[in-house]
Amino acid sequence: MLKNRIIPCLDVKNGRVVKGINFVGLKDAGDPVEQAKIYSDGGADEICFLDITASNENRDTIYDIVEKTSKKCFVPLTVGGGVRSVDDINKLLNCGADKVSINTAAVQNPEVVKESSKKFGSQCIVVAIDAKKNLDKWEIFTHGGRNNTGIDAIEFSKKMQDCGAGELLITSMDRDGTQVGYDTELMSKISLEVNIPTIASGGVGNLDHLVDGIKLGNASAVLAASIFHYGKHSVKEAKEYLDLKGIPVRI
Amino acid sequence: MNVTIVDYNSGNISSVINSFKEVAEDKVNVEVTSDLNKIKSSDKVILPGQGSFKSCVDALNNISGLVETLNEFAINNKKPLLGICVGLQMFADIGYEETETKGLSWISGKVSKIDNKNGKYKLPHIGWNEINIVKDSMIFKDIENNSHMYFVHSYEFIPEDKNVISATTDYSSNIVCSVEKENIFGTQFHPEKSDKIGLKIIDNFINL
Numbered sequence: 001m002l003k004n005r006i007i008p009c010l011d012v013k014n015g016r017v018v019k020g021i022n023f024v025g026l027k028d029a030g031d032p033v034e035q036a037k038i039y040s041d042g043g044a045d046e047i048c049f050l051d052i053t054a055s056n057e058n059r060d061t062i063y064d065i066v067e068k069t070s071k072k073c074f075v076p077l078t079v080g081g082g083v084r085s086v087d088d089i090n091k092l093l094n095c096g097a098d099k100v101s102i103n104t105a106a107v108q109n110p111e112v113v114k115e116s117s118k119k120f121g122s123q124c125i126v127v128a129i130d131a132k133k134n135l136d137k138w139e140i141f142t143h144g145g146r147n148n149t150g151i152d153a154i155e156f157s158k159k160m161q162d163c164g165a166g167e168l169l170i171t172s173m174d175r176d177g178t179q180v181g182y183d184t185e186l187m188s189k190i191s192l193e194v195n196i197p198t199i200a201s202g203g204v205g206n207l208d209h210l211v212d213g214i215k216l217g218n219a220s221a222v223l224a225a226s227i228f229h230y231g232k233h234s235v236k237e238a239k240e241y242l243d244l245k246g247i248p249v250r251i
Numbered sequence: 252m253n254v255t256i257v258d259y260n261s262g263n264i265s266s267v268i269n270s271f272k273e274v275a276e277d278k279v280n281v282e283v284t285s286d287l288n289k290i291k292s293s294d295k296v297i298l299p300g301q302g303s304f305k306s307c308v309d310a311l312n313n314i315s316g317l318v319e320t321l322n323e324f325a326i327n328n329k330k331p332l333l334g335i336c337v338g339l340q341m342f343a344d345i346g347y348e349e350t351e352t353k354g355l356s357w358i359s360g361k362v363s364k365i366d367n368k369n370g371k372y373k374l375p376h377i378g379w380n381e382i383n384i385v386k387d388s389m390i391f392k393d394i395e396n397n398s399h400m401y402f403v404h405s406y407e408f409i410p411e412d413k414n415v416i417s418a419t420t421d422y423s424s425n426i427v428c429s430v431e432k433e434n435i436f437g438t439q440f441h442p443e444k445s446d447k448i449g450l451k452i453i454d455n456f457i458n459l
Contacts, residue, residue, distance in 0.1 A: 001421055003379045003399065040446070045379055071269050076401060076444050093263040098444060120262050121302035123375055123403040166375055166403070197373045220373060250379040250399045 003250045004214050005045035005221035008228045013052050015061030033068045040073040042235040051081030063095045070096025089116045101126040104142040110163050117164030127165040132173035145173050157190045171202040179205025187217030199223050207241040255282045255293035260310045262301030270443035274453045287320045300337030304346030307337045329434045333456050339437030340408050360410035372423040374405045380420045388417040388431045390455045398448050400440035
């Protein structure tokens with residue numbers, strides 16, 4: 001039986017983890033490689049890096065980190081943030097990323113999704129969708145949530161599936177950072193509309209929210225950042241809790 | 252000992268390289284190449300593969316003499332070869348991804364799209380799934396039955412002779428996920444991405 005996945009996400013800025021795990025014995029809490037290794041040793045099903053480096057001159061730091069991490073972590077590694085072109089995707093894959101997530105570029109130029117999934121295979125192309133509720137629909141935001149495009153999130157999800165995306169990473173802008181739980185209504189609407197796996201993101205504050213993402217949101221995988229930070233919950237605890245709630249997980 | 256990972260522009264193989272280097276340490280020399288002489292002289296060969304069946308077969312054929320060299324290695328000389336993902340799928344006679352494409356015909360059978368039962372199951376089949384080991388295989392030494400492996404694929408290999416199947420996995424149907432025919436081994440899952448247990452399979456192959 002296929003298991004639901006738990007994916008810890010690390011925000012990386014200028015080559016350093018922005019909000020990290022604060023474990024006793026950790027030599028360098030800002031080192032993404034060390035943090036990723038802790039997650040993979042702790043049973044994370046995949047690792048996700050979100051590069052939030054603002055300036056162009058520090059962009060290359062992510063390549064170095066991906067290269068080092070992929071030599072130590074033997075679970076799938078997804079990298080996103082600032083991915084603009086097929087060439088960017090190629091560079092990340094060559095450094096050892098297994099999947100690349102595309103956000104703004106997928107909205108501005110869907111050809112990037114088409115071309116890259118044809119060139120590298122759908123299995124490594126994740127389209128990241130940032131959506132915010134507006135009356136009775138959800139609209140897509142780009143540029144790290146700053147620009148409203150007015151595009152309908154559900155229609156866009158179907159379009160990305162047709163362009164060859166292998167997975168969709170759905171983040172609710174309303175919930176992101178609030179710790180009140182995923183927008184399971186949005187998640188579920190998209191999950192039921194597309195035939196590719198969906199990953200729920202944005203708003204996790206406790207372990208029940210992970211359960212909701214799968215049971216109510218129909219997501220194949222749940223992504224979370226802050227609940228795994230500062231040792232609030234370990235990935236192992238999260239998995240044991242999901243197991244207790246009858247959700248199939250890899251333990 | 253020399254182990255060669257065949258680099259034939261089949262997509263992203265960095266994880267395969269990293270995992271073999273991790274397991275091999277200094278005991279084994281891991282080469283990543285499409286050089287025919289190096290392949291011929293190596294002790295073991297890894298045939299990775301990402302993307303579509305057609306794109307991988309085309310990429311193999313694009314390197315002059317590569318298919319002949321692999322045939323000589325695996326079929327005539329019967330040296331150990333491990334195919335991963337589309338690398339395994341190419342053992343078949345024929346694949347139906349994108350368009351009908353001839354495979355290597357090392358193990359009779361076809362590669363067809365996984366039946367998603369009218370959309371009830373998501374494709375690709377992505378994530379960790381348990382393997383049911385149905386035959387003693389050298390690459391499963393010390394691997395417990397029902398261990399989890401990482402999968403990502405939409406097509407499945409359906410061999411004619413069921414005796415070559417060494418493991419299956421349950422998704423929308425019972426899917427062949429590992430084969431063994433004499434010196435030819437293949438996994439549909441990604442041992443290089445399946446954590447410590449996946450590395451153990453790589454170790455088993457290196458130590459055949």
